[in-house]
Every structure is written in structure tokens, then in C-alpha cells.
Amino acid sequence: MDPALIGLLITVVTIGVFALGIPVAFGLGFVAVTFLLLFEGFGMSKVIADTFMEGLMEFTIVSIPMFIVMGMAVASSPAGKDLYSALDRWLNRVPGGLVVSNLGACALFAALSGSSPATCAAIGKMGIPEMRQRGYSKEISAGTIAAGGTLGILIPPSITMIVFGISTETSIGQLFMAGILPGIMLTGLFMAWAIFKTWRTNMDANSASVVFNKFSWKERFEILPRVLPFLTVVVGVLYVLYGGIATPSEASGIGAFLCIILVAVIYKIYDPKKLWRILKGSMKESVMIMMIIACSYLFSFTLSNLYVTQTIAEVMTSLDVNKWVLLFMINIFLLVAGFFLPPVAIILMTAPILLPIIEGVGFDPIWFAVILTINMEIGLITPPVGLNLYVIKGISPDITLPEILRGSLPFMLCMVLAIIILCIFPEIATWLPNYLLGS
């Protein structure tokens, strides 16, 4: 059978199997082994278990559970609350201060916890009532938090980036670094929109209800000792990683250990039961992700064994379309996939296929990782699986889903704008890794 036809068949069957509601990992595994045995015969069965195991046999993968432990430690402690009040105390005089500090808190917390829904829950629980109390609209309050939560997969340390690095054999240090400036830019775009929108609504409604809370310098400083240690650990981990002093796995392992210690010391969570719960929660999360990694390794193996990967790359590069048209099509494809699937699964399934195409037409893979990640962020706040939306609905039941969506839509446009800006100025993503690590 023609590899292109097999590819089409696999795509259709995979979509069909996912639509049933099967766990993504097993769906991938099922499709992979079915096609492998169907087209290559049972002689291939010998390598299946080997391949399945091999998917996890890489030292870099170790950093995934470690970063999850780091994030879980932060997410299950009152760190989110402290981060929120710290930023509020420091930024309350900035125009549009509350939205700015909410977005800042989201960006920081998302980077620390690595979890988008956890960020929405932790920051949103305090942020949304506070914003609404001070006269911000329902839409802008909900949209700010929903969009802010997505920043975690772009700003390092990011599991999504690690997964991209593993599946394409790209340097994790470079990927992390490439996410920093675009992450700051995106946060800036979000803030700009939020400030503009608030300013306009307040003009319309003529409600001067945005009250400033006054904070003394003492209050501003006394919160720092509870927030800075976590930030120091994360910055330290990244520094060690970028400096090439230690591998990502070593750096993240130390980070995980330190974060657990910090949670115990700062928040007095000595109770072994509570620490155990954090570790068990981390185990659950990483088993879920690692299982997807193992199964999609099998999936990629099948695709390349049946020459599907190679054929798609050949066809795409020989299409002779403008490379920007190609990128546009890839973006649309990723966007649609992002509506339905979690980022990790999309990256693992598509990155090995897309990367040769991207490199073939002369794009920088590191830059592409950033574009892809922003695409994935959009998927986090769009129905039907945009978990952020449902988390916000859960913590503030009186805001309807359409209101949350209306609030999030402009932020999605900000992300699209960010992708366009990055296409015009790819240096925003590539400058920092090139400058610090050399290309």
C-alpha cells in the first residue's frame, strides 16, 4: 500500500479512536500496534516491547517528573496566595495595577508550577473576586486569568518544551531560553490589552471605582521571604542548566528536592502525609505524561517503519509552495489539533513529522518550537477541552462559559499577534539562545 494512503488511514483511525474518549496514551498505542502488525506482519511483534520500553530510556526524560515535583510542591502549598499578594503589594500603584499584577502572578506561578489549570485555580481564586470587587468586568477578570494560566508552557521551565526537545533531539537549554523573551512579550501583550480594555470600559461606564489599596514598605518587604526562595530555586535551576554546569535532569532533580524542602520549611508542611500527597500527585501526573511518551514513541516508530513520516516530509518539501504558506498551513493544523488534544500528545505525535519539513524549507527548529507552543496555548483556552475555561467556571460559578470565552477571545488574538510578530522578527526567540549559547 502507498505510504501516503497508509498515513491518511492512520490519521482517520487515530481521530476515530480518540473520539471514543479512550485515554490518549492507549489510543496511540492501540493504533500503533494495530497498524504495525497489520502491515508488517507478526514478525514485528518482537520489537514492540523493546520499542515501548526504549521510549523512556533517555536521561533527559528524567527531568519531566522532576519538574512536575517542583511544580506540584509550589501548586499544593499556599505559594500562589503569597505570590499574588506580593505582586499586588508591589504593583498596586502601576496603572491598571490589579490586572498587571494578576497577569504577572499568573506568569510567575505558571512558570513555577508548570500547570495551566493549577495556575488558573490558584491565582483565579483570589484574583477574580478581587478584580470584580474593584470594578473590573466579569469578562476581563475571567479572560485575564484564563490567558495568564497558559503562559506556563512557554516560560521556562516548561514540560512542553522538554517534550519537544526529546522528540526532536533539540537542546532543552536552548528551547527554554528561546521561550523567555516571547513569554515576556506575550505577557506584555496581554497586559496591554487588559489595561486598554479596562481604561475604555471605565471611560464608558464612567465608574471611577478602581480603588488603590495602600501598602507600606514594611508590608511589601515582609512578604518577600516567602516568595523569593521558590523564585531563587527556579532561577538557580535554569542558570545551572544554561551554564552547562549540569544536565537538565540533574538540575531539575535538585530543584525538585529543594522545592519539597522549601515547602516544608516555609509553609511548615512537615506532616509526612502531606508531603507524601504532593509526591503521589506528582507521580500520577508524570505517569500520565510518560505513558503518552512511551506510546507515542511506538506510534512514531510505526509511522517511520511504514515510511509515512518520510513520505509526508518528501511530499511537503517538494510541494514547492511558499514557505510562509506552508507555515500558515502547519499553524492551522496545530491550532485545530490543539482544540482537541493536550499539548504533550500533539507535540509527540507531530514534531518528528513536522521538524524535517520545517528544517527542509529553512526555518529554525528552536524558533518553530516557540511558534508551536504559542499555538498550544491557544488550545488551552478554547473549547471543547480548554481546561482553563472550566476551571474558571468552577471557581466562579456566576460567570457563564460564554462570558469567559468572550473575555478570553481577545487574549487568543494577542497570541495570534504574537505568532505574527515572531514570524516577522524571529530574533525575539532566537537571539537569546544564540547570544548566550552560540548557535
Added chain:
Amino acid sequence: MGFLYETLKILQLMNTFIKFVHSLSRLCGTVATVLLISAILVIINMVVSRYVFNLTTSWQTEYVIYSLAGATFIGCPYVLLEKGHVNVELLPHYLDYKGKLILAIICSVLSLMFSTLIFVLACDMWFDAYVHNHTTGTLWNAPLWKLYISLPIGFFIMILQYLADIISLVTKREMPFPPAKLEEAIK
């Protein structure tokens, strides 16, 4: 009377089986967590010996990789029990109870088929490594059968967990596609 007695006996057997599998899966969760903790500690050991004492590390890297792979395979049935595997619940969302039930059963059966295949092949791989006494071939030179054992064990319990899930679905002990994830995220 005899028929009623038989039915009751089967029901009782089902209950025992489900309870047994659930506690087995919970045990798996504990083992996987312990493996994760051990990996963190070994990384600390590795970093300290490498960067503080300038020693060469031999077994640590491999240990960490295999313990986390082990945690993944052994933790898998626990995550299944806790409904922690991410899926796309778009179609089920629009269906009534009966439709959901049918989809849930199809999903479980497909996953069960995959798990069984992996289990059989993993046994084969494990047995091969055991009989031929394959080792990692590195400095550590650990026997591979010890490292491979997590795969067949994990997937065997996965099979049991899926069987228990299917029984629970058919006998209405459990709702298909329960909306549990969200509450957890908000907590």
C-alpha cells in the same frame, strides 16, 4: 433457589475481585511513588558525588532512568483507577447514559487488547533477558531481567484493572466518563 444462590455467589465473587484489584492498584501507586522518591534521592547522590566530591558516577544515571520507567509502568494501573489518564471527552459529553456506557466499554476493551499484547510481549522480552542473562553492558552491568520486570508486572495489573473497570461499568457500579477531573483541579 439454586439459581438465586448462584447469582449471589457470582455477585459476591465480583465484589471480591474488584476490591482486590483496587487495592492492588493502590499498592502500585505506593510502589511508583517510592520509586519516584528513590529517583530524586539518587539524583542528589549523583550530583553531590560528581560535583562536590569529584567522583565518577557509575550506576546512578541508569538507576534513575529505570526506576522512573518502572514507576511509569507500575503506576499506570493506579492512574487508571484514579481516572488520571487524559482523554478527549467530546463525543461522550453529548451522549446519554447508554451511549456513554457503550463508548466507555469500547474504550476499555481496546485498551485491554493493547495492554494484553504489551503484557504478552513484555513477558517474552523479560524471559529472554532472564534465560540469556542479558545485562545492561555498562559499568553498572545490572541484569536486564530485573530492570524489565516492571513492564510485565505493570501491564498485568493493568489488565486486571481494566477487567474490573468493565465489570463495574456493566454492573453499574461505576458511571462511564465520570466528571471527576475538574473538581480535582479546583481543589
